[in-house]
Structures are given as structure tokens and as C-alpha cells.
Amino acid sequence: MNQTQLDQLGRQLDNNPLEVLILSAEQANLLAADHATSHWSPTQAPSLCVRDDITQASGLLDSIRPHYNDSLHEFVNTAWGMPALLGSHDAVNFARFVRDMGGLNTRVRYVNHNGRQYVVLSGYPGLRRILTGTRYSVTNTRLIEMGIGRYGIRGSSLSGFKLSCYFAVGVEFLEWFFNSEVNMLDLLGGIGVELVKAGIASAVGYAVAVAAGSILGFAAAPVIAGALLVFIVGVGLNWLDKRYGIKQRVQDSLNYAADNASMIAERFQELDSRKIRSYVEHTFGEVVDAAVDYATQETKSWILRRLPPGTLPARPYRLPNLNILKFPKL
Template structure:
């Protein structure tokens, strides 16, 4: 049974607090002693104790950078609300900018069809809007798509948010891998895979909610706000599930086990003894030959029954059956 995390942390604290040093010398070997009246040079600086949690004193600049990262960024990004909160702040900034450009909650939108083409009609005070001064735009208008208005605009905004989430997730996982001395390459790919899946789920749910809200509510701002809030909520929930059930840790452990045992698995699958191969080949060959023989006999019987005529059954010299005499003008009545 391996020790728990609490026991390991207690052991670390006890090792750091234990300042005694023991020198173990062999009993049969020579022991070097300091001759008497020898002056020991005094150090120019006061001695400092380097604990196991202070690698910066031994590793220099890299150790100090690693310690600073583990004490700040590492603790923040490994919380359930860390990354979703950072992305939420960015969404809040974009929402405030969108609020000023569109003129507040008073601007509404509705779909209009004219000559078979769909248009988005904006209502409200056009003078309050910094952009989109007109009243009618095509549903695929680049300005609408860029600002996230309409179904195509919502889709474009969701794709942009998903890309940003992927960039942030990959960057964080790379930093976690770089500053972790015990991490291997498989841990990096496992962490990136899990984070990308979570980002995809949050973006998909947020896009679906934004489309539903846009279909039922005419206000331009509500679909954007609802989508951003749902993305934050789903991201926080997924991080909570990951922390409680250890999803990312399980994926990393499984991938690491697979990579470490890949060579052994390959040997097990490719190791075939020569005797077993010969037995298998002989068995397959006998089965094919037996099947072919049975099929040939069946086909020969069918061919013989079709080709031999009924008259050919009687041997030569066999008396012919008697024939009735032919009487002129006499016919046997038909039945």
C-alpha cells in the first residue's frame, strides 16, 4: 500500500525541520582526523539552510523561475474557476465593447424575407449605435458576422471562442509540462487532449443556447450574454468533475502505461512460434483440400445425373417392350 499525499507532505515537513547531519564512516577503513591546533577558516557569509521546497538556492535562475511559477500560475490554473474566469473576463470586455457599438439593450433584430433573400432588420435608436447605422442588412453581411449578430454571427463568434480556448489550453499544458520535473511527453499530449475536449463541449453548449435565445428573444445583446455565461458555467462544471473524479490524471496514467509497455505488447502480439505456425498452416490446408474434394464430388454427381439419358440405363441386348398392333381406322379414345 503506497503512502497517501498527506503522509508524503508530513514527511517533507519533517525532513525540512530536521537539521541534524550524520556522518557514517566504515569501521575497518582509515578515519581521517583533523590534526590538533588546526585553524578552520571562517566563512564570509552566514550559512543558509536549503530546504527541499526551495530549489532556487541550488538551481539558480531556473530554480527561482520554477519556484515562482509553481507558487503563482500553477496554483491559479489548477483551480476549477481559474481558466474559465480568465476567459470570462475577456468575454466581459468584448461584451462591454459590443454594448457600446450596438447602442444598448434597446436595439432589437428581426428576420425579413424579400425576393427570396433573408435580411436582418435592426430597430431602435440608430444614433446611439457606433456601428451598423443602417436598418436592414443581409443575413451574411460581414459586419453582422464580425459582431456576432444573427445565426452566422453567433456561429463565427463561437468558433473564435473555441479557438481562443484551445490556444489557452495548449499554452497552459505546455507550461505545466515544462516546469514539472516529473512530467513526461505522454503527460503533455494527455493533458492537451482532455482540455481540448472540455473546450469543445463548452463551446458547443454555449453556441446551442445562444441560437435558442436568438430565436425566441429579439434583443441583440441577450444571445451573446447567454452564450458567454453558459460557456463559463460549463467550463467550471467540467473542471469540477475533472478534479473530483481525476479524469485528467487517469488519462495521463493510462497513456503513460501504454507508452511504457508498448514494446512488451508488441513482442506479445508478434511472437509466433514456428511449430504453431506450421500446425496452423497444415490445419488450414487440410480444411481447404477437404472442402474442395466434397464440392468436386457433389458437382460430378449433378453433372452425371444431367448427362446420362434414361434410355442409357438398359444394358445392350435387353428386350424392347411390346408394341400394340396398328389397326387402320382404329384410334384409342383419349382420356
Template structure:
């Protein structure tokens, strides 16, 4: 199965103009929305899966001659996607429809990649458009955002894999992965805002950078003093 994606190409000047008109709120909206794109695509797959198998359509994994298969229960003649009763767990159709452990893991990885692909440029743009751009703020924001994306994807996949082991309802793992992933993402965003994790990380990076700068300055000063005291060429090895 293949999914259709719509991409809108906007020039840099247009994005900057939109950001200025909306005072960067427009970028905030895009950034928030980008976090739900993967879940939206998974929801569309869930809809197709339910339409093909029904709400209670059943499927389970089974090892046969050393190979893992996904066995579908019900009447294959009434289905349009899974017209057979048995597929390898690595079958492209099975994986794309997020059925079985392989499908769940693949969906989690692809969803995380898509979210990162959409979110990272917006984060960079948001910081570049600020009146006061600080590299440590950008690094902190990127770091925390990537960690949140990773945790949400992993938590969703873990819960989906777990429910897939205790039930044969094919749509259940997909639905749970979407709900848990969104809940985890929301909870992490709330924690970040409440405890100001991104701000604290940015301050920590700033302090570390400041300490390193001071250390370097002291080392340069010590070397210059030694050169002067020993009648050496002042600045040699430092500036030239």
C-alpha cells in the same frame, strides 16, 4: 469592428525564473486566466452592443430574396454602430458584434482558437518545468483540456443560438453564450478534478505504452533466439 489585443513578450529565462520563484503556481494562475480571455473579449463586445442598441434593443434574422438579413428595430439615428436598419447576416460589422447565428458561430470558433492558443503553451511549459516530466502526463493534460475547451464553446453556442430563435433581444444570445460557456468550463474542471479524468487518462496512456514496450521487447527476444538457434547473424535486422 476590430478588437484591440495586448501581447506581452517575455523571454524563456524570465518565465522559468518566475515559475521557480512561485513554484509553478504562477503558471497555474496564467493557465486559469487564459481560459477567461475569450469570455472577457465577448463581454466587452456585449457592453458595446448594449450601449448601441440598449438592453432591450431588438434584432431578428429574415430571408429576403434568398439572402439572410439581420433587421434592427428602433431608431437608427440614435445608434453609432448599427446606423442602418438592415444588414446581411454575413456583414463584418454584424459578425464582429456577435449578432445573428453567423456571429454566434464565428465568436465560438474564434474564442476556442484563442483559448487554445493561450493555454497550450502554458500546459507544455508547466509540464516541462516539473521535476519529473512524463510525456503521457502532457498528452493527457492537453487532450482533456482541448476537449473541455471544445465542449464549453459548443455548449455556449448552442444555447445562444436557441435563445436567439425565441427572442429578438439582440444582447440576449451574447450574454447567454458568455454565462453558459463559463458555467460549462467551470463544471468540466470540477468533474475533471473530482473524477481525476486527466490522471486516469495519463495512467491509461502509460499502461498502453508499457504494454507496447513489453511486446516489442518480447518480439526482439524471440527473433534473437531464432537467430541463435538457426546459426544466423545475431542481431541482424534488429540492431544493424
């Protein structure tokens, strides 16, 4: 029988259960008497068949998988897919920033007063919904929430990095869930590579945002520069990943290590601890001998430099050879 016939037979057995009780005449009479005097429940409570549940879930997954592979799978596996999703979020934040600041004309200037640093905003305070004043401390909560100042830029970069991590983990989980050929090690390897790319892009974006805010002086400059650089670096890193198969190599390495864990452990066990100790002691002894020789030569030179002229006799004179003093090796 093939697998289809076995599955059909299993469903028929689940839908047509039959229970047989073999009793003696006395036991049958007692059972009939009990059944006549009480409402006796069936011998087996009705329940759902686990095989049917698994079959239904598998069928639902098989029906969704083609739609995922034809849409989201193709999109997130392009070099620009994930950066575009994150860029759309940055675009929404930028539009909200422009609305709350009343345009792009607000400039930022840093001043120090009584040992504290302040941010001076110039422009049209009446057009701004938030930060309607002209001077704020760099640690002001609203200033940080708007992403202005060094603390605000750092906070925005950290928020962007966290969002990138959430996106990366979610996409890799979907790739693992809808692809039966991807195992747990592939999932972990993919998440690790994506987190590294997110960290690099966020670090570059933060550095450029700080530089743009210091040089250009506009409040919106760090927001624009940081978002653009994160998008460009993200696309570049994804292209390098596709070009050189970085993620695939990491996943293959993890699978190889898991498949050959016993062999790797045996190789480490083959190392003789006595040979390693002998090599370490020999190397340490050579280093000590070299240090002693260097100290001896420096001592000779220091003595000769400190002696006044004419102290030594005119005939050739040599200091005693200190090399005969052999120090014990460790």
C-alpha cells in the same frame, strides 16, 4: 567526492585552463621565430563554458519556479481559474458590443425577401457606432463581426473555441516547463483533455446562444447567454475532471502504453491469422445459410398468396421441400 565538490572542481578547471606543448629543440626555435615575426593568436579562442550556461539557466528556472507554483499554478488548477480568464475576455467583448450598439435595447428580427434572408435591427440607430442601418443581409461582414445573426453567432463561437485552445495549450506547456516530474506524454495527454473540454463548452454555448437569439430577440442575448453557459460548463467540466481524475487517467494510460509498448506488440503477434480467418469464414457461412433459409420461406409464402383459391387439391398438399437443395457454403 559528492556532486557539489565535482561541480566546484569542474568550474575551477574551466576558469584556470592550462595548455602544455611538448616540442623538440628545433620545433621550439621555429615556433619562437614565427612568434617574433608575426602577431600570433592564442592556441585556443576564448569561449563560454557550456557547463556554466546550463548552471545559470537552471538557477534562473529554480528561482522562477516557486513564484509560478505559488501564483499561476494554483490559479489555473482550480475549477474556475481557466473559465474566469476566458470569461474576462468575454466581458471585454460584451462591453465593446454594448458601446458599439448604443445599449441593450436593439432588437433583432429575421425576414425573408426574394429568396434571401435579412436581419432587421430595431431601436435607436443614431446611438449605434456600427450597423447604423435597419436591415442587413445575414452574410454582411459587419453583422458577422458583431456576432449578430446565425453566421455571426457561429463566428463568435469559433473564435471563442480557438481562444480556449490557445489558453489550454499555453497553460499545459507552462505546467510541463515548470514541473520536472511531468514528461512529454503528460503534456500531450493534458492538452488533449483540455481541447475536448473546450470543444464541449463551445458547442453548448453555441447552441444556447442560437436559442437565446431566436427566443428573446435582443441583439445582446446571444452574447450574454453564450458567455454565461461557456463559463458554467467550463467550471462543471473542470470539477468533474478534478473529481474523477480524468486528465490523470489519460496521462497514466499514455505512460503505460509507452512503457509496455513491446508487450502489447507481442500480444498482437500471438494472434494466429489462420484462426482469425477460419472464424470469419465460419461466421460468414452461417449468415449466408440463414439468409437462404429466410428467402426460401418467403418464396413459399409468396407462392401460396398468389395462387387463386381452389387451385390446390382439397386433400392435404405440401409443396416440395426446398431444404434438400443445399447450397455450397462459402
